[in-house]
Amino acid sequence: MALRTEELMLNMGPQHPSTHGVLRMVVTLDGENVVDVQPDIGYLHSSVEKMMENRTYLQNIALVDRGMDYLSAMANEEVWVLACERLGKIEVPERARYIRTIMLELQRISSHLIWLGTFGIDLGAFTAFLWAMRERERIMDLFESATGGRLHHVYFRIGGVFEDLPEGWTDRCEEFCDYFLDRLPEYDELLTGNPIFLARTQGVGVLPLDTAIAMGASGPVARASGLAYDVRKAHPYEVYERVEFDIPVRSEGDCYARYLVRLEEMRQSVRIIRQCLERLPAGEIRSKVAVTLRLPKGEVYARTESPRGDLGIYLVSDGADRPYRVKIRAPAFSNLYALTEMMRGWKVADVIAILGSIDIVLSDVDR
Amino acid sequence: MSAQMMPHSDGRRSRMVRIVAGMVGLVVGLKSTLRAMFEPKVTVSYPLQKLNVSPRWHGLLALPIDPETDNDKCIICFQCERVCPDRCIHIEATGKAKDRLLTRFDIEMDKCCYCGLCVEVCPTEAIVFVPHYEASTYNRANLLYDLDDLHRAAPKEPIATGVVKVRQ
Amino acid sequence: MSWALAEKLKAAFPDVELFPRAGTEPAGTRDQGPGTGSGEQVTAAPESTPAAPRRPAHEVPPQYLTPGVYVPREKLLPVCTTLAGDPEFGLTYLSFVSAVDWPDRNELEVLYHLYSHQTRQELALKVRIPRDDAHIPSVSGVWDGANWHEREAYDLLGITFDGHPNLRRIMMTDDWVGHPLRKDYVYQDPPWLVEVAKERQKDAEGLGLGERV
Ligand code: SF4
Ligand code: SF4
Numbered sequence: 001m002a003l004r005t006e007e008l009m010l011n012m013g014p015q016h017p018s019t020h021g022v023l024r025m026v027v028t029l030d031g032e033n034v035v036d037v038q039p040d041i042g043y044l045h046s047s048v049e050k051m052m053e054n055r056t057y058l059q060n061i062a063l064v065d066r067g068m069d070y071l072s073a074m075a076n077e078e079v080w081v082l083a084c085e086r087l088g089k090i091e092v093p094e095r096a097r098y099i100r101t102i103m104l105e106l107q108r109i110s111s112h113l114i115w116l117g118t119f120g121i122d123l124g125a126f127t128a129f130l131w132a133m134r135e136r137e138r139i140m141d142l143f144e145s146a147t148g149g150r151l152h153h154v155y156f157r158i159g160g161v162f163e164d165l166p167e168g169w170t171d172r173c174e175e176f177c178d179y180f181l182d183r184l185p186e187y188d189e190l191l192t193g194n195p196i197f198l199a200r201t202q203g204v205g206v207l208p209l210d211t212a213i214a215m216g217a218s219g220p221v222a223r224a225s226g227l228a229y230d231v232r233k234a235h236p237y238e239v240y241e242r243v244e245f246d247i248p249v250r251s252e253g254d255c256y257a258r259y260l261v262r263l264e265e266m267r268q269s270v271r272i273i274r275q276c277l278e279r280l281p282a283g284e285i286r287s288k289v290a291v292t293l294r295l296p297k298g299e300v301y302a303r304t305e306s307p308r309g310d311l312g313i314y315l316v317s318d319g320a321d322r323p324y325r326v327k328i329r330a331p332a333f334s335n336l337y338a339l340t341e342m343m344r345g346w347k348v349a350d351v352i353a354i355l356g357s358i359d360i361v362l363s364d365v366d367r
Numbered sequence: 368m369s370a371q372m373m374p375h376s377d378g379r380r381s382r383m384v385r386i387v388a389g390m391v392g393l394v395v396g397l398k399s400t401l402r403a404m405f406e407p408k409v410t411v412s413y414p415l416q417k418l419n420v421s422p423r424w425h426g427l428l429a430l431p432i433d434p435e436t437d438n439d440k441c442i443i444c445f446q447c448e449r450v451c452p453d454r455c456i457h458i459e460a461t462g463k464a465k466d467r468l469l470t471r472f473d474i475e476m477d478k479c480c481y482c483g484l485c486v487e488v489c490p491t492e493a494i495v496f497v498p499h500y501e502a503s504t505y506n507r508a509n510l511l512y513d514l515d516d517l518h519r520a521a522p523k524e525p526i527a528t529g530v531v532k533v534r535q
Numbered sequence: 536m537s538w539a540l541a542e543k544l545k546a547a548f549p550d551v552e553l554f555p556r557a558g559t560e561p562a563g564t565r566d567q568g569p570g571t572g573s574g575e576q577v578t579a580a581p582e583s584t585p586a587a588p589r590r591p592a593h594e595v596p597p598q599y600l601t602p603g604v605y606v607p608r609e610k611l612l613p614v615c616t617t618l619a620g621d622p623e624f625g626l627t628y629l630s631f632v633s634a635v636d637w638p639d640r641n642e643l644e645v646l647y648h649l650y651s652h653q654t655r656q657e658l659a660l661k662v663r664i665p666r667d668d669a670h671i672p673s674v675s676g677v678w679d680g681a682n683w684h685e686r687e688a689y690d691l692l693g694i695t696f697d698g699h700p701n702l703r704r705i706m707m708t709d710d711w712v713g714h715p716l717r718k719d720y721v722y723q724d725p726p727w728l729v730e731v732a733k734e735r736q737k738d739a740e741g742l743g744l745g746e747r748v
Contacts, residue, residue, distance in 0.1 A: 042706040047691070047715050059452035062482035127400055134409050141421075148423035148496070153484045162487065163423070189399045196391035213652065215626050216680030229652050291450060291488060298598035299554075301648060301659065303630075312598055314601075314648065314659075316635055325716075327633040327646065337683045366706060 007035060012351070014043050020118060021362030023336075025355070029348055032137060037343045037351070039336055044366040052326045057084055057293045060323070065152040068328060069364035071114055073149075074107035075306035077156040082237055083302035083315040084158045088295045093284035096160040101238045102173065102276045103146075103155065104304075105269040109180070110139040111307035113264045115359040119259065120191060122356035123200050128190055135183055138176050145169060158293060160286030170277050177270045177277075184267065189257070201255035205342040205354035208253060215335035215341060219309020220261045221358050225253035231305035243275040255357035262359070292321045308332050308359055332364040391448040420498045425481040428474055429497045433527050440493035441516060445493055447485035453478045456485060472517060476502060477510040538602040540624060540656045548614055551606050554599035554659070601648075606673060609664055615677045618649060618658070622737040625651045626658060631741030632674070632684035634692045636718045640664050645694060647674070664694070666717075691716040 013024040022043035027035040039183060052060050062078040085092060094102075113132040120128030140150045146165055147153035155162050181313035191197045205219065212225040222229065230247045232240040248264035250257035295329040303312035309331030316325040335358050342354050411418060420426065435534040448456045455478035459471035485494050504510065541553050606614050610746040618626045626649035635644045647660040664671055673696035685696045686705040693714035695701055704711060713720050724732070 042704075042708075045706040047706075049691075050715055050720075054454055056450075058450065058484065062452045062480055062484060065482075066480065087598075127396075127403075131403070137409070148421065148425040148483060149481065152481070154484070163381040166421075166423070186399050186403075190394045190600075191396075194396050195385075195392045198392075211455065211679075214676070214679040216629055216684075220422075227652060236654050281457045291446075296598060297596070298600060300600040301657070310630065312630060312648070314631070314633065314646065324636045327631060329631040329648070332681065333687075335678055337680060 008190070010286060010348070011080065014040075020356075020360065023360070023362055023365070025351070027343075027348065032347045032349075034343050034346050034351060035255070039339060039367050041333075041336065042062060044362045046363075046367065048367045049092065049326050049328060052323055055221075056291075056292055056322050057295065059344075060326075061156065061158075062152075062154050065154060067363070068367060069308065069311075069332065069361045070109050070151060070304065072111040072307045073152050074103045074155070075304060075311060077153070078104055079302055079304045079306070079311050079313050081156045081158050082304060083300055083313045084293070084295060086292065086302055087298055087300045087315060088158070090159045090161055091287050092291060093287060094281050095164075095283045096285045097238045098280045099165060099277050100156060100239050100287065101240065101243070102273050102280075103143075103153075103161075104238070105272045105276075106139050106142060106173075108269045108307045109266050110136045110143075112266050113139075115262060115307075116187065116191075116259075119356045119359075122352050125194065125197065125199055128187065131183075131186065131190070135180060138179065142169070142173055142176060145172075157286060157289070159283070159289040162286070164285050165319075173240055173273065173278055176365060177274055181267070181270055184263070187263065198256065200350070200353050201259060201357070202352075203252075204255045204350050205346060205357060206253045207250075207338060207342050211341050212253070212338060214299065215338040217309070217338040219305070219307070219331050220258055220265065221309065221338065223248065223336045223346060224250050224257035226251040226263045228269050231303055235303065237302075239276065242279075243272050245269075245272050255353055258357045282323065284324060294319060294321050295323075299315060302331070302350075306331055308341050308361065308364060309335060326365055330364045330367055332358075332360040332362075333367075336360050336365050387452050410467045420500065422498070424496060424498045425483050426496050427476065428479065428485070428494060428512070428517065430472065430495075430514070431517075432492055437466060439445055439469075440491040441469060441472070442491055442493070443469060444490060446488045448489065450484045450488045452482060452484065453480055455479050474512045474517065475510065477507060486498070488512055528533045537656065540626075540658050541602045543623070544604055544614070544618070544658070547617065548606075548610060550610050551604040551614065554601075554603045554605070554661075555596060556599065581716050601657065601659050605661050605663065608662050608664055611660075611674070612672050612677075615647075615674045618660075619677045624658075625653050626656070627678075628652060629674070629678035629680050629684070630657075632681055632688050634694055634716075635687050635690060636666070636716065638666065638718045640667060643669055643692065643694060645671055645688070655703070670697055671695070672697050673702075675699055690714070693717060705738045 008029045008031055010027040010029060011024065014022040016023075022038040024039060024043070026038040027034055044068055048063065051063060051067065055063055060080060061077055064080045065073040068076040076292070084090070113136040117132030117136075117272055118130035120126065120132070143153060144150050147155040147162070149155075158230055162177040207221065207225045209226045212222045212227060212269070217225070226249060228249045229245060231237075232245075233247055245268045248261045248268070250261055297317055297319040299314070299316045301312055301314045303310060310329065311331050312329035314325075314327040314329070315323055339355065339358060342358075346354065379406075430441060432438065433440050443458065443460045445458055448458045455475040457471060457473040458469070460467050461470050462468050483496065486496055502510065538553070538556065545551055545553060618624045628650040630648035630650055631646075635646060637644065643664050643666050645662040645664060647662075649658045649660065650656070662671060669692075671694060673681070673685055675685060676694070676698070682700065683705060685699055686702060688694050689696060689702055690704040690706050691698075691714055703709065707715070712725075715722070725745050
């Protein structure tokens with residue numbers, strides 16, 4: 001005789017330690033198996049796009065820092081100044097472009113470290129979190145001495161960067177690179193070879209390549225599914241076409257592949273930083289741009305590779321001193337949508353692992 | 368739902384091999400945690416110890432007194448007020464040209480996002496960041512810094528008083 | 536940044552219209568293209584002073600740095616199906632769906648940004664629809680990823696996507712009134728919130744939490 005079963009609706013969040021912010025997931029369960037997941041977002045919605053319409057181009061640098069993805073403020077600043085510079089045809093001095101690249105890669109490492117730590121926590125490995133924070137603290141110190149802010153820097157300017165690097169900064173950055181490469185194998189010992197970690201990630205939450213593309217996934221999530229696409233390579237900005245680095249791509253598309261991709265990306269970031277430090281030219285760091293800049297009328301789409309993926313800004317200017325319309329293409333928003341596909345059919349305990357593996361930041365999702 | 372019924376099983380390896388591999392993996396992990404135990408501490412016990420911040424630190428804002436003129440350096444150009452994205456600086460002045468006098472210079476520190484744009488645009492470096500970061504109070508009104516507070520460059524009511532400052 | 540795709544699309548669908556390109560457009564044309572006459576939207580103070588001729592910004596035609604085409608509303612679905620399905624275009628990746636509000640022209644420009652991972656080409660699509668009849672066919676059948684982006688555009692700009700499987704608000708609460716990214720949107724506290732705020736203020740005064748001046 002067949003047992004009568006019923007589907008169960010389970011609410012995860014908005015306040016839940018595994019959701020990394022305020023995300024509510026309505027999980028439909030059949031026994032322990034996930035039938036459907038509907039992420040409910042918007043708890044952190046601050047309508048940054050509307051706010052940006054009311055601020056000047058300069059002021060918006062301060063806004064994109066916190067209004068968008070707060071764990072990678074530099075990447076947000078980058079995409080914003082890039083859009084403005086493309087539209088205004090503003091030159092950026094060479095040194096500033098190198099400094100920006102260094103900062104962006106440091107930001108990528110720090111963002112991936114946070115992800116690594118929280119992913120460890122999600123799977124019950126608390127040590128990884130503390131260690132990741134220890135490493136990240138060094139990056140924060142580097143940021144602090146160069147920009148004055150640890151999380152929100154307001155460092156990039158349209159046409160350059162705010163201030164030159166302080167004395168001795170490059171040496172300290174070099175030192176950090178050595179230190180970090182020393183430390184990375186520890187994570188291999190802690191997580192990569194850990195049987196519990198493997199059992200919970202390998203083969204879990206598979207996202208096939210064609211689904212990933214159709215759902216608009218990007219960044220490490222898509223690269224773990226086999227999509228060899230990185231904006232830094234495909235459409236280089238700043239000095240990415242001049243440095244050598246590889247894009248890690250895996251074909252499995254599971255949580256473990258996403259983990260490996262990000263781990264390898266950190267190594268590649270160190271490689272980029274080292275090359276930039278080596279070639280860092282002297283000279284100007286900022287071209288002259290008025291405080292109340294008026295961009296010419298027009299539209300442009302600028303895109304960059306943020307730690308979470310394909311981050312773009314579509315900027316519409318009407319010739320005034322503030323943007324007419326800004327559309328932010330947030331990578332985490334699309335990646336979170338792909339989650340619905342990843343989770344179907346897995347056990348309820350895997351929900352947390354899968355959610356942790358796509359590295360969402362809710363302020364990026366909700367903006 | 369067949370593919371996911373037993374997602375973790377690995378048919379090729381026997382149970383025994385998996386157990387041994389698991390033990391090895393755990394031992395490797397424990398070894399590195401053990402090693403970390405004997406490394407120097409990286410944390411500071413915050414209220415007792417404090418870290419020095421960098422000279423560029425975006426801390427609290429202040430209008431320091433210039434010893435030469437015994438007044439701040441503000442020339443009342445309203446640039447900082449205009450550039451502030453959060454519109455949290457409020458300046459009022461009386462008089463004309465050379466005799467202009469600041470009658471009000473308020474910064475709502477609770478709205479301030481520490482972006483540093485006001486410091487950047489100020490032509491005389493009258494408004495600066497001070498390396499102070501303990502501004503929390505029990506009273507929100509205390510976060511409205513007026514001219515006197517900004518001259519003193521200190522928060523009204525520091526909650527962590529009497530702490531030992533350990534230079535690192 | 537090549538316009539080849541846009542031109543190819545124009546050849547296949549004569550109805551579409553390329554974004555005006557710098558160089559092809561004689562200076563000072565005011566007939567088409569967003570941006571014309573919208574300078575009034577921002578406070579017109581600096582513009583209205585006699586010094587205005589110094590900056591003839593509104594005379595310069597807008598520049599479109601991203602290749603793109605205008606598509607008529609009826610043609611959107613066939614165009615999109617071709618773009619996504621035809622290997623000649625191969626635009627299988629939808630970056631986002633959004634819209635730009637132009638109240639002075641009574642127009643919403645629905646904006647799609649497409650990308651091809653193979654050829655590394657991008658293409659923006661724009662569909663002009665009247666503000667008071669903001670209906671457009673949904674492309675979520677073509678690109679699955681459009682689902683949430685269209686919900687967002689519906690939520691924030693009030694565009695109804697016909698044929699969308701689940702057209703609900705996504706950012707704002709379900710009972711929200713208005714569409715915040717429209718230019719004429721004015722935020723108003725709902726009555727219950729005003730009440731709550733008053734209560735809070737009373738509590739705060741009782742606790743001596745201070746009042747702001
Ligand atoms: S730091 Fe920024 S937010 Fe704060 S007062 Fe200065 S300009 Fe305003
Ligand atoms: S910008 Fe400097 S000089 Fe001008 S009003 Fe502000 S503090 Fe005073």
